[in-house]
Amino acid sequence: MxxxxxxxxxxxxxxxxxxxxxxxxxxxxxxxxxxxxxxxxxxxxxxxxxxxxxxxxxxxxxxxxxxxxxxxLPGSAGGLRPVLNATGVVLHTNLGRAPLSAAARQAVADAAGPTDVELDLNTGVRARRGRTALAALRAAVPAADAVHVVNNGAAALVLAATALAAGREIVVGRGEMVEIGDGFRLPDLLVSTGARLREVGTTNRTTAADYADAVGPDTAFVLKVHPSNFRITGFTRAAHITELADLGVPVVVDIGSGLLTRHPLLPEEPDAHSQLTAGAALVTASGDKLLGGPQCGLLLGREDLIRALSRHPLARALRVDKLTLAALEATLNGPATPTAEALAAEPAELNRRAERLAALLRADGVDVRAVPSGATVGGGGAPGVILPSAALSLPEHYAAALRTGPVPVAGRLEAGRCLLDLRAVPEEDDGRLTDAVRSVEGRWAP
Structure with missing residues (x-):
């Protein structure tokens, strides 16, 4: 026995x-x-x-x-784990939106210790906080007389509403009263500042006359909001900035996705330069979306308005840290960001990569094939725009196994298969991606 x-x-x-x-x-x-x-x-x-x-x-x-x-033991003292973004969403909010460029990461590392963020080394006296980052942002958008940076896009709009419209009215189109994510809605955000909202027009049609009829002595500014994550089509009408610039009050435009100048692949996405030249007095945007930088809120526009915002007591509570300033400046002055490179990736090259990786994995006995795919911008940018892409198609059980592996890989499920879209995966990470796929067979049985 x-x-x-x-x-x-x-x-x-x-x-x-x-x-x-x-x-x-x-x-x-x-x-x-x-x-x-x-x-x-x-x-x-x-x-x-x-x-x-x-x-x-x-x-x-x-x-x-x-x-x-x-x-x-974990790989680092922090709890966040690096993830390969193979979802096909270039700016994936759950994955932290824009990945920083190598230049921005180096800038963050350089700024981690004592820096001259508020010190003039030549004179030894206090200097304007983040002056070089602000100068880089100002240079990137020549149409802006002045600029300011806060900790996120919503904060930029809150600061504008608090400093300019507390106790007064903001005129906004009814079709632009959007939810900005995680259950937060634009009307609630603006009302929390002490401003009153004057809605005009209808969900699908709002004209310049609607705004003109609503503007009065108590109007602080007219607000235009770029709808994120959705499009209204059919019988629609929206007033253009040029039609609103002569109403006698500032026009504030929240472009959301952080595009500073026009992008050839995204012709309908508003950019800061175009909005300012069209007559906007102030533009607000996010830094961690199409700009490809760190999370921050950008304010660009008239010098008097920027001065009022930057000197408001709330600005101190919303200010960004030295690491964000360093990453933002390097994003503006450095080479193309991973976001820009992902948007510019040629579909033919993505197909070649997918075919090559699939052939390597099939040689190791993996059930995989290269397939066409459709990627999206994400992060509220360019809703409805599909970016032709290519993906590795794997059995469904790979999705969970890859997410929980030593090198987490986030893909998506489609028609009972796990797709690993290559548009947001840098080519230098192809080896890590294939190694992660190979490791699944030893850890997971379908």
């Missing part, structure tokens, strides 16, 4: 706990010493204690305690 070894005992019946190495001995392992510098001593010690407990329970042999502790 077969005899089982009792938990916590060796084959000869000896108590296994006598063979478990001491904590201080395990902590002297060179791998754990290096990990302590990266993650902190307490986190490493906790991993060792968990590994020792597994040995007490008989889950691992005593001699594997150090190896087990190393395996239990």
């Amino acid at each position: 077969e005899q089982r070894v009792a938990p916590g005992a060796t084959d000869d019946g000896t108590d296994v706990r006598r063979h478990i190495p001491r904590t201080d001995a395990v902590l002297r392992d060179p791998r754990l010493l290096r990990a302590a510098d990266r993650l902190g001593a307490e986190r490493v010690k906790s991993a060792v204690h968990r590994a020792q407990q597994r040995a007490r329970e008989g889950a691992v042999p005593p001699e594997a305690v150090a190896d087990t502790a190393v395996a239990l």
